[in-house]
Amino acid sequence: MRRHHSGLMEQLLPHLKLSLDEPVSGLAGRRWLEVGFGGGEHLAHQAALHPDVSFIGAEPFVNGVAKLLALLEENAITNVRVHDGDARPLLEALPGESLERIYLLYPDPWPKTRHNKRRFVGQETLSQFHRVLKPGGLFLFASDIGDYVAWTRRHVEESGGFAEEGDPTQPFEDWIRTRYEAKARREGRGSSYLRFRRF
Numbered sequence: 001m002r003r004h005h006s007g008l009m010e011q012l013l014p015h016l017k018l019s020l021d022e023p024v025s026g027l028a029g030r031r032w033l034e035v036g037f038g039g040g041e042h043l044a045h046q047a048a049l050h051p052d053v054s055f056i057g058a059e060p061f062v063n064g065v066a067k068l069l070a071l072l073e074e075n076a077i078t079n080v081r082v083h084d085g086d087a088r089p090l091l092e093a094l095p096g097e098s099l100e101r102i103y104l105l106y107p108d109p110w111p112k113t114r115h116n117k118r119r120f121v122g123q124e125t126l127s128q129f130h131r132v133l134k135p136g137g138l139f140l141f142a143s144d145i146g147d148y149v150a151w152t153r154r155h156v157e158e159s160g161g162f163a164e165e166g167d168p169t170q171p172f173e174d175w176i177r178t179r180y181e182a183k184a185r186r187e188g189r190g191s192s193y194l195r196f197r198r199f
Helices: 003-011 041-049 062-074 087-093 113-118 123-132 146-159 179-186
Strands: 031-035 054-058 080-083 099-105 133-143 162-165 192-198
Touching (some): 003 062, 041 054, 146 162
Parallel strands (some): 031 099
Antiparallel strands (some): 133 192
16 A cells, blocks of 8 residues: 555544444435445545535445545545445444435456355345435446346345336446446446436
């Protein structure tokens, strides 16, 4: 890790770190969550565009957290809080109907059949998504892996409580191409953008 990134982890992260004891303390009424934000490009982009929204980013990998902190510092973005760990404990801690939107963008596809159960999308996490989203809130999923897209549709249908809408070939509003999407294009893969509205 670069020296500057190490300094941000020591000095900036403690001020932005979200407490699981009071996960929405100090956050504005409108709240959006990004699960597994990678290098933070999309999260920082959305936060800059929507200063009236409180953003929560969950990411277990240190390098990703450090990259997000650098983007927040560079662009003077102040409406982001960070959970530097697995998103599941965060979902369990969040109050019911506390979020307007959840992004899950290019999650690890765990492509081998024996590893499919490790995929983030499953009945337990979808149940938590439904619990923490407000009625009418959105779960937004993007992937370049066709099997994971089909898996997600199937699991959402089985879980109930969501309706798919929109054109899955069209990126979400205010979209920015991340490094994961750029890699998919270089390797000749298209993407699907699934929109599920909670009812």
